[in-house]
Amino acid sequence: MSIDATAGRARALWQELAAAPDAVFGTPGVCVAPDSTLAPPSWVGVVTIGETALITAPTAPAADSVRTALSGLPADRLTDPATVTALLPVSDTLGPAVLAYLAPDALRPPGPTGTPAERLTPGDAALRTLSEEAGEADAGESGLEEITSPVFVVRDGGARVLAAAGSRGRWATGSWAPS
Template sequence: MSIDATVDRARALWQELAAAPDAAFGTPGVCVSPGSSLAPQSWVGVVTIGDTALITAPTDRAADSVRTALNGLPTTRLTDPATLTALLPVSDTLGPAALAYLTPEDLRPPEATTAPTGRLAPGHAEVRALSQEAGEADAGESGLEEITSPVFVVRDGGARLLAAAGYAHWPRGAAHLCVLTAPDARGRGLARQVASEATAHALAAGLLPQWRARPAASRRVAAALGYRELGAQLSVRLG
């Protein structure tokens, strides 16, 4: 799959998530959509893919304000919280998060570790235990509880899970990657190991792997596997 085809698939995914018949990427494209999944309810959602952007607003008034304030801005600045806060009455922000995608020919599996990879069903009690061990913030960032694919795991030699990864089935044939490593097991390549297995599983099913991340460490794992950052996502709440 070419990078252009990947960009097209990513845009089609976010246009569907925008939940508006007139949703389209532009410079930027702004539409009114109270049911948009680009941001929490009643927030403004901004997604950039390539050199274009899609923005959803909960009301006509909010959409008009966004169009006026952001008209003419470079795409790269549309997901900069400082820029939007300076131009709009922003009361809160969420993100930005990088959006990275991968094609079959780009996947770079990591070197094998001494710990074999196993599988569990989504929602398994051991997966929930890993989320609890990692803490609410890290578990929420990982999205581990949203997995609908098999969960690829690495153990410590006993019953305890050290790392887990899988993906959630999103619209338009997208596979949204979810990865989590126990706090005391990080830096050992385990996230790459389980994420590589999950990514390969998604590719074998003809899906488009998507990696959304804010932490630098997560973005480094994605880059090491061959994911390319093609865009970003930012949500803002207007005061």
């Protein structure tokens, strides 16, 4: 699968998560999407792929403000918290997060690492301990408490969980809350 095809699949996914019929990637594409899952409820969400962006806003006035303030900016500046907070009234930010996409035919499992992964169920006591050790801010950002899939962990020689990975149905990326 080509890079263009992989990027196209990623764009289609984010357009679906935007939950708005007019959600399109543009320079930037801003749409009113109160039910968007790009960001927490009532927040503005931004996703960039290449030189294009998709921005969701909870209301028409917020979309107009965002469109006006961010028009003409290159895609890489749209997810920069310093740029956004300088141009818009923002009460909080989340992100940015950088995601990588791989074509299904390009996935090659790594060789043995010597440290086997273990499968746990969401809510396992070892995961709660990992969240506590990470601290409130990092645990909240990780979304570990929101995982609904099996959770794969790596332990340090047996007992203590060092890392965990899993997923949930829908999740948010870089976004900000209008003030």
